Amino acid sequence: MKRTLGTCYYPEHWTEDIWAEDAARMADLGLTWVRIGEFAWSRLEPAPGDLQFGWLDRAFDTLAQTGLKIVLGTPTATPPRWMLERHPDMLAVDAQGRARGFGSRRHYCFSHDGYRAEAVRITALLAERYGRHPALGAWQTDNEYGCHDTVLSYSEAARRAFRDWLAQRYQSPDALNRAWGNVFWSMEYRDFDEIELPNLTVTEPNPAHAMDFRRFSSDQVARFNAAQVETIRAHSDAPISHNYMGRITEFDHFATGRQLDIATWDSYPLGFLEDRLEEADAHKRRYARQGDPDFQAFHHDLYRSVGHGRWWVMEQQPGPVNWAPHNPAPLPGMIRFWTWEAFAHGAEAVCYFRWRQAPFAQEQMHAGLLRPDHAEAVGHAEVAAVAADLTAAQDVETTKAPVALIFDYQAAWSWDVQPQGRGCDYFRLVFEVYRGLRKLGLSIDILPPDTRDFTDYDLILAPGLDMPPPDLIPAIAVSGAQALFGPRFGSKTDAFAIPVPLPPAISGLDAVVARVETLRPDMPVPVTGGGAITLWREHLEGGAQVLDRDADGLPVLLRAGSLHYLGGWPDPTYLARVLTRLAGAAGVLVRELPDDIRIRQSGPTLFIFNHGPDPVEFDGTRIPPAGFLRR
Amino acid sequence: MKRTLGTCYYPEHWTEDIWAEDAARMADLGLTWVRIGEFAWSRLEPAPGDLQFGWLDRAFDTLAQTGLKIVLGTPTATPPRWMLERHPDMLAVDAQGRARGFGSRRHYCFSHDGYRAEAVRITALLAERYGRHPALGAWQTDNEYGCHDTVLSYSEAARRAFRDWLAQRYQSPDALNRAWGNVFWSMEYRDFDEIELPNLTVTEPNPAHAMDFRRFSSDQVARFNAAQVETIRAHSDAPISHNYMGRITEFDHFATGRQLDIATWDSYPLGFLEDRLEEADAHKRRYARQGDPDFQAFHHDLYRSVGHGRWWVMEQQPGPVNWAPHNPAPLPGMIRFWTWEAFAHGAEAVCYFRWRQAPFAQEQMHAGLLRPDHAEAVGHAEVAAVAADLTAAQDVETTKAPVALIFDYQAAWSWDVQPQGRGCDYFRLVFEVYRGLRKLGLSIDILPPDTRDFTDYDLILAPGLDMPPPDLIPAIAVSGAQALFGPRFGSKTDAFAIPVPLPPAISGLDAVVARVETLRPDMPVPVTGGGAITLWREHLEGGAQVLDRDADGLPVLLRAGSLHYLGGWPDPTYLARVLTRLAGAAGVLVRELPDDIRIRQSGPTLFIFNHGPDPVEFDGTRIPPAGFLRR
Amino acid sequence: MKRTLGTCYYPEHWTEDIWAEDAARMADLGLTWVRIGEFAWSRLEPAPGDLQFGWLDRAFDTLAQTGLKIVLGTPTATPPRWMLERHPDMLAVDAQGRARGFGSRRHYCFSHDGYRAEAVRITALLAERYGRHPALGAWQTDNEYGCHDTVLSYSEAARRAFRDWLAQRYQSPDALNRAWGNVFWSMEYRDFDEIELPNLTVTEPNPAHAMDFRRFSSDQVARFNAAQVETIRAHSDAPISHNYMGRITEFDHFATGRQLDIATWDSYPLGFLEDRLEEADAHKRRYARQGDPDFQAFHHDLYRSVGHGRWWVMEQQPGPVNWAPHNPAPLPGMIRFWTWEAFAHGAEAVCYFRWRQAPFAQEQMHAGLLRPDHAEAVGHAEVAAVAADLTAAQDVETTKAPVALIFDYQAAWSWDVQPQGRGCDYFRLVFEVYRGLRKLGLSIDILPPDTRDFTDYDLILAPGLDMPPPDLIPAIAVSGAQALFGPRFGSKTDAFAIPVPLPPAISGLDAVVARVETLRPDMPVPVTGGGAITLWREHLEGGAQVLDRDADGLPVLLRAGSLHYLGGWPDPTYLARVLTRLAGAAGVLVRELPDDIRIRQSGPTLFIFNHGPDPVEFDGTRIPPAGFLRR
Ligand SMILES: [Zn+2]
Ligand SMILES: [Zn+2]
Ligand SMILES: [Zn+2]
Structure with missing residues (x-):
């Protein structure tokens, strides 16, 4: 299989007159994929029922003309403001009991039936309209389930749904009491409707109570995703994906993965190093411009499994991001390095987030392949290099690991x-x-x-x-x-x-x-x-x-x-x-590697990556920082 | 007086067919006391007014048959779920204004009159039924007042009661204003009903306001305890105790102590070291398996005073606990060591928490004398050693310290x-x-x-x-x-x-x-x-x-x-x-002791304890870790 | 101009019989100014409409008899308890959504129209009565705007006012959507009334949204202050000031400063060092008794600008304070040192907070020039020394800096x-x-x-x-x-x-x-x-x-x-x-100074200050700790 490249694009952020040029530059750069649509609900439906698909039709056409394939995202991670008037109780509630309000994204509770129906409705409209579009390459459901701690919700909707879930699971309050050991502190229930969510208790709740709430919460994500997947399948044969986020463990990715054709994940090596690893400061300093040597590989291997072998990097960090405690620039060469690391682990495609840095709103300090002034950003040349690599190189085989x-x-x-x-x-x-x-x-x-x-x-x-x-x-x-x-x-x-x-x-x-x-x-x-x-x-x-x-x-x-x-x-x-x-x-051969070196066997090919900031001598070859070998 | 041993037992956690064997094993081990009942309200009264004392009658009888004496706890620390339907406003409220909900324990506000009446009601039922039972050795009111930060409540019930308390104390708003210096920031009140609880102010409240709230809160605990004590005394001559917790200072233990016959406390040396001492890491590491050298002794001496000379350890840590930041195992010999340390300070009895480790609910990772599979846990043999010690040894005299x-x-x-x-x-x-x-x-x-x-x-x-x-x-x-x-x-x-x-x-x-x-x-x-x-x-x-x-x-x-x-x-x-x-x-003789050594003079006997992880040479004798001498 | 001294005095805290003696002692000490009234609303108006100005009349007269000039503060930082009955929704609300209640001070939301009207009402009453009083030297509006994090309020009043403010600024929701880039995550609004305050969003709100809320919040402070200033000007020619607090950046001081005649600030060098500087522990330890070498100077220079050249220190720390994480005593001589540092930067007056330490309420551990027992506190003699300095010394010229x-x-x-x-x-x-x-x-x-x-x-x-x-x-x-x-x-x-x-x-x-x-x-x-x-x-x-x-x-x-x-x-x-x-x-001459030394050129005079705890040799002269030279 031919490995491919892509990017994430938001036509609605730009005036229509530059779409064609953008598309041409993407194609020039050697990109295959362009993901669009994922946050555009307020433009697709500015008011309830007021559907405005014209601009998206034109975006499809403009992008398709250069041969780009489109990954269409459902916009359900960002319901518009009017949704709250229709469903005032759709917001998730945090463990402190505070509603998590409108004004950013992911402001919905997975247990809210009304919102799920709305999500299915907009998904159906998109699937009907674009499901057979020749430029459509794949679907993406929603965006980064679980990001911003959004799996666990303590809303009224969640409470009702949890009680139903428990009733299904245990059939009788007595069975639940026995299973949880509620006799322990006189915590016995006589009715499922007596059971609260396990937050704001005086001291820790029964762990069995907490554990079932975790299972329930994961199930709610799967149910939400399944509703979109089923809706899409009714109208489209294109493969369906979701873009998972790093170190999100609040829901079972294998469960949603079983519903999908392709698993993708969003790889931000520098942001992850800073904000979600327990490592010591010396480690974080050493890898500040390269990312942890194993974190990306772990997720590559994980999502290869979640996707039953088919997986992508849907969002690849292309420069400094905006959301970690510190946001340094990658070492020169790291964009190419990260891309090849993904390919070495079997990624079908790597897409860069995002095409052009947005000068406005929350992520204005997040780099893109282009700068806000349309000039090429630092990462652009590295992507061009990868495109050239791909033309030149043999494809990567994937095999079972030992x-x-x-x-x-x-x-x-x-x-x-x-x-x-x-x-x-x-x-x-x-x-x-x-x-x-x-x-x-x-x-x-x-x-x-x-x-x-x-x-x-x-x-x-x-x-x-x-x-x-x-x-x-x-x-x-x-x-x-x-x-x-x-x-x-x-x-x-x-x-x-x-x-x-x-x-x-x-x-x-x-x-x-x-x-x-x-x-x-x-x-x-x-x-x-x-x-x-x-x-x-x-x-x-x-x-x-x-x-x-x-x-x-x-x-x-x-x-x-x-x-x-x-x-x-x-x-x-x-x-x-x-x-x-x-x-x-x-009988598995091991080899103690230098600190910064990691290797990956892909079929007959051995990839050797230097994750350190210094050159490393390995098997007689000097590998520079951000360098890798293919043997 | 003969020092004695006991354990905490929850017959309601086990099938009735093993009670007799448990009782026999307790007696075999040399135990005198078994504390029961303290969290069993939902089994004694599964629904309002539906009294089910049969099982407790049988537990009493089964335990009594082996000669064990029973300490009966009132179950008021764990009101059942139905109590909240009768008294929806009985929950304590934290300083952030959030109700502290059902699902663990201690979910009541000391100021709630309705709940206090319920506590008296169940206490009266128990006192009437078991107050003269021949196996009844002592009473325990409630469990660990103040544990989980439960003395200070910012509920509506507390607010009303605080205003009444202030009205009693000051008689007029003017007197209160003068006493508190409310002129300071125009904080003067014209009516007691204008006074709020001292939480959620813009900057710190008047310290006089905060101080009176602390006094009031302590008084509410004393009033709650007094109501139970009076109720028990009407039906029983057995001594009444309460089990205090380490380093709880939010209510006046001497005030409740004056109502009781015996003070007891719950001694968890390793948990306390980790979670309630200001000491440096090196200290915490050194004593991680023995506990702080002075913390237990301090509480022993404190509760000897609270109990006017009569005091017990009601819950002695028997192995790793589950609630501290880290939960290591005690050094071999520490269970015996801690028990003798308590005796050296005059404890009448030491009871181990708990008989058998519960495999379910919040404390499933808390060791017992038996493992969940009924086998003897590590601590069991040490208790047997103490029982043998007691048979062999002279009793400990207690005298006034200098x-x-x-x-x-x-x-x-x-x-x-x-x-x-x-x-x-x-x-x-x-x-x-x-x-x-x-x-x-x-x-x-x-x-x-x-x-x-x-x-x-x-x-x-x-x-x-x-x-x-x-x-x-x-x-x-x-x-x-x-x-x-x-x-x-x-x-x-x-x-x-x-x-x-x-x-x-x-x-x-x-x-x-x-x-x-x-x-x-x-x-x-x-x-x-x-x-x-x-x-x-x-x-x-x-x-x-x-x-x-x-x-x-x-x-x-x-x-x-x-x-x-x-x-x-x-x-x-x-x-x-x-x-x-x-x-x-x-004219008091002092002697600078080695770091890990502490001594206690009990009448003519000098106890010497090595609290360190290494052997210590003392007066020509080598004391091993977890070792102590009696001279 | 002759530099002058003063103090902050609360006649309402003391029995009337000692006022005359206090006034005489102030005059004896060489003070010119006495600030009064700023927290006295509950004494001026104990109940709505029940005006009690008699005591303040007498305080004016008593103080005036010794020649003291009065700075009269409006008491609007401390609305009495009854105000809440008239305006239950006047409280500010914190970012977590909790009302910030009565019981300390600054318990009002700047956006509440009802409260602003009350503030104007009491200001008018004071201005009418004392605006032409011969002893009146200056006015102070409110007290320390922004202290205790009180600029940003998430109340209903703030929400309504913010929507109006946005409507004024943007005229149409579309214009706002375009300006903020709300297309980004489908955050587009169809009506200004859909816009919430930027708190409690799932992840960070649009920074443009947050920024406008910051601008709005600052404007609300300016509007509140302007209302008082206009009210006072209608009845009085005395200059109007406000006392700013250190490192408060939540509102634009220049904007309020343009409304005032004099800027003043409250200088607490030791408290500020401990609680609002990022410096390392070694720095904080070195300057624990002197304060940071640059923090006061920065504010002196800032408020000289805010006051268009006219500025005071309205509250000078006179000893240990009560509100920092640690509250050490200043090095002997520091009160004099701080006073002269202020003069070197052009302060017209330095007033000490406070005359006598209050034995009651929140600030009872805050030193004054007198102790609670009326004896002279340590700072008193240093103020006497400054008064003597002033008699002897030439005045300080101020010139533009290079x-x-x-x-x-x-x-x-x-x-x-x-x-x-x-x-x-x-x-x-x-x-x-x-x-x-x-x-x-x-x-x-x-x-x-x-x-x-x-x-x-x-x-x-x-x-x-x-x-x-x-x-x-x-x-x-x-x-x-x-x-x-x-x-x-x-x-x-x-x-x-x-x-x-x-x-x-x-x-x-x-x-x-x-x-x-x-x-x-x-x-x-x-x-x-x-x-x-x-x-x-x-x-x-x-x-x-x-x-x-x-x-x-x-x-x-x-x-x-x-x-x-x-x-x-x-x-x-x-x-x-x-x-x-x-x-x-x-062409500006620089000179690398020893670590603890700072200098200030004031016209022809060079001031040299030793901020360190040790003597420093400088240009051949030995400057002791807390010492300074004037050349
Ligand atoms: Zn993303
Ligand atoms: Zn306990
Ligand atoms: Zn102040």
Whole structure:
């Protein structure tokens, strides 16, 4: 398959007389895709029922004339002001009980039926009109579900919907009371309508209550998305996508992903480094102009899975952004670097956000490929270079990786509901394992927890998976791969209780977690042989083979055949030891890479990326900053 | 008296068929007490008026059959959901104006008359039914008053009650205006009904207003408790207790203590270290598995006073808890260590929270003596060791200590209302003095400010006592003990004004506080001879004898006969000097202890505790970590 | 002109029998002015319409008898409690939507018409009664506009007024939509009544929306003040003042200043150092007892400009205050030092806050010239020393400074609305430039952005001025002075958009800001020759002469004739280089001063101040701490 490029364009932001020139410049630059429409509701329907599709018709035509393919976004992330008059109660409500008002975007509650109907209505109008347009290449539903903390809403609509959801799930208040253990503090309900949302309680709510609210909230996103997808499919054969955002774990991306044809995500390496990573200042400073060496790769691998193999970068940072605590410029070459990194991980297309920097409104300080004065911005030349690369280069093959890493959104919620210790975060743990694998030169597939076919994987990891599906272990065991579970594996029932028999309850592995403790970050417990356990530590008992012990003599790593259990949160040193040991047992070749280097095997091709600000000597080749090799 | 052991048990959490086995195992373990009932309202009265006492009858009988004595808790900390339908306005309201909702516990406002009547009703039903039961050993009212910041409520009920309280106190708005100095910013009221609660003002409210609200709020707790106590006494002769929580200063424990027969408290050394001490990280790390060396002892001594000599530990941490920022496991031996520390300070009983770890709801990650799978948890064996100790050992005698430390809840409120400098906290000051005394090997009695008989005390300290009762100084002076006052002694009138003549106004001590300043923590003022004044510093004038001066030549420590005045917040070095000097004058022997060692003289017996993680050589004996000696 | 002294006095706080003695002691001390009345509304009008001016008549007479001149404050910062019954909706509302209640002060919304009418009513009553009183020396409107964050209000009254203000400004919703770029996220309005205040949006509101709200809010303050000023002028010829507070930038002081005859400000050097400066702890510790070396001077120079040359210190800190995080005592001599610093900058009068420390209410821990027991406080003797100084010394001349620094409140709002990077604050930038100039021994005039006559200035600086008036550059260019612009100069249109052509668009200077980035504080970019750019960095393109480049070779400082453009935020080292270079070009003599020394040229007299805690050798003279020289 030929990798392609694109951009995000807002014809409604510009006078019509420059559309044609813009289109020509896009085509000249070698772009294939142009995404439009996603925030344009107030122009498509300035007043209720007053439909104004003429300008969009002309935009389609103008763009199509240069051969560009259009990705059409539904504008449902930005309902116009008049929508609030029709549905005054459609706003989401935050955990403090305050309505989240009009004046920016994403000002709707996923549980509001009236708004969902409006979203379906505008989607149907668009699908009917453009669903068969020859220039239409793909659809995008809404924009960045969950951005700005918008999944969890404590509105009246959410409350009603949650009660219905609970009634469906439990059938009777007694069943719910038993499942949640509401006897604990006399929290028993006699009717589903007595149940409130789990905010503003005196001390923490029942974690089972909180957990069900998290599941419910995720389901509401899926339901909202499904309504749009079904509507589009009725009128169009073009593939449907959604653009996910980095480190959003509040809803299950696999669930919405199953509804879509293509997963896309919005990759802002510098913004993400600053505002959503736990790393120390020295790390953030070192990578301030390149982004974290693993964060983008993680999401590439994640969305390859969410999209069942088909995925794009829908918004690629093209220069400084406007929304992080600090917004530096990328190192020269990084736009090209990021693009090729995405291709190395199998992206079908990379689109730059945005074509031209808007001089007005919220994102006026967000770079584009063009400056507000229509001149080329710094990133423009790098995109031209990528276009030239693509013409010259062989296509990238994608193959299964030897390593599988299981990622479960439900586990993210349950850790969040009950971290038990400050800093204990599921994404952080999984990401640290991912980073550890990458530092050993491994390529990785990220898999959902309902995966049952593990054929061809040599090494499987399921860190932190506290609510594994019952048939997961057998499926992994049968694969013959070396597998690592824990910490916290199987430590919660579906009802958010501690199971008896105690975890991990892995068949064939004689061990129980007799005690759990969480540790101050300044009190790691050394593991014999190097490295340490930090933050989360389990006291393991049982007859299973002990591979490693800590300084107190407690087992840390257990084994039964190909299955391993890790009773704690490993620091990077110990993690490297564990992964190296398992890779060895699996016959997977590892290679300790220099700090700034990461590699990715794509079919027969090896990509080598230097993420650091300095040149690195690697296998006899000097790789400059922002440089990469293809072998 | 024979020291005893017990546990907290929730029969309603388990199927009835295991109660008998649980009871047998408790008795086997050597327990005497089992506390039940405290959160069981929804099982006792699933719907309004639908009383279901059968299961509790059976629990009583089953437990009694093994000889266990029952402490019965009133379930008023957890009103069932239906209570809110009867009293929708019963919820407390936080300082931000948000109702604190159902879904956890303590969801009631102390000022709500309707809820208080309900609490009395359920208490009366329990007292009538079980007040004379042969297995009933004691009562507990409610649970942990003030936990989760529940004393101060800004509800409509509180507002109405506060206005009544003010009307009672001041009789006329004019009197209140004069007392508070409301002329200051035209804050004068013409009617008590014009007075709001002191939250959500533009800048800080009048401190006199805030102070009266603190007094009122404390009184509401006392009134709530008194209603239960009176109800129980009408039907039962068993002693009545309440389980206080660590470092809760929002209500006057002495006031509720006067209503009770026994004071108990809930001792969670590791949780408290992490979440309610100002100490540096190095300290928290060193004591992460043992708890602060003085925090438990302080509360032991405090509750011995609150309970007029009779006190228990009602909930003893038995392993990792679930609610602190980090929740490590105790060092092996600490459960036994903590138990004996309580006995050394005179505890009649120590009960472990809880018998079996609940696998569900909020505290599922809180250890018990049994694991959720019924197996013995780590703490179980340590309790067995204590039971064996008790059989073998002589009982602990309790005697008056040579040192008295006055603790005044009112001072805690006034410092809180007007800290004048960040970090200036009354509890912290008193606790630092307590720690200083302990590091010198002293045993201490903590006394309420209305103490008038100081017979047998050689050394009396009243740090930070800003609103002393008028007859306190004469009572101390007459005792002949060496006494230390200040900083801030007598610095507020009852109406929260600066008195004229200026403080400290100690008869016979010619000194006034001419000026007060608060200091950045990084600018301590050295005292000649060693140590420094930090945070709070007074400029003293007058003819009194000066014992110490600071580097600027200002007096720091004054003396008139046996009375001393300290014009600042001493750092540990200077504090040790002051205490050593006064102890010398008092003829009290001091001994500078190794950092981790603390001792307690109980009648003829000297207890020596090693609170550190390393062995310590003491008087020729090596004390291991978690070790203690009895001499 | 003869410099004079005064104090703030609250006769209503004391019994009438001591007024005469107080007045005599004030006169004895050498005071000329006594400010009264500012918080006394509840005594002037205890109930609606019940006017009680008798006591104020007597206070006037008593004070006048000793020759004191009275500054009469309108009491509108403290409406009595009954006002809320007449105007329940008069309270300001905070950004979280909570009404800011009665119980302290400043509890009114500037947009409330009803309250403004009440303020005019009481002002008229006072003006009619005292406007021609022979002892009346001056008026003060209200007290410290903006203190306690009171400019921005999100009340219903503000909402209505904002809509009217927008309707006036834009005339049609379409014009507003175009100006704000509301097409961006479908934020278009069809009616002004659809526009909400820019709080509680899901993510940040349109910066144009936020900016207009800032302008509106500032206008409301000006309108409120104008109403009082007009009312007073109708009945009195006495000059009218307002007492501004330190580092309040939420409203345009120049706008209110144009309505007044005299600007005054309230100078609390120690409180300000602790609670409103970004400096490091080491700096705050060094100056803890003296205050920041430049903060007071900055405000002196600012208010000289706000008052068109006539300005006072209306409240001078006389000892420890009560409201900062830490409240230390000033170094001995600092009261005199601060007073003379104000005179050196041209203050006509310095008044001490307050005469006698109030023993009650919010400020009871705030020092006065007298203690609560009527004895002289520490500051009293220093004021006596100043009075003696004044008798002995020549008067201070004031002359134009050679250096002009432009300060624009609008820029403060726009930086605040869109900092683009953490720490990017307009006041901070301007203040750092001011400090840099002072460290080079320069005296400075601070000018409003509408200044057009730059005669006699040799050096003009306009750091951070992002919305310059169109005719500013020509006015500066014509002056022939060396001028420095940037960063961010001209980077916003009036409608808060990026202008095209791109900034800085300085005629004759061939340069555009091609890209903006903000930097982590730990990643400064070195400038060749010394120093660095930090926090904010612009990538400059164009043919202008490059005076400095950074380590990446990018231009930092550009020149075209006498006009310079600085493309970033300079660190102190680089700032000193830039200022030295420009001063050199301007023929202004600079002198690098020791760290603690600052100087001020006042006509022929040079004042030299030692702000440090240690003696400093300067030009052969030893200046002690808190010492200053006059040459
Ligand atoms: Zn986006
Ligand atoms: Zn408890
Ligand atoms: Zn003031």
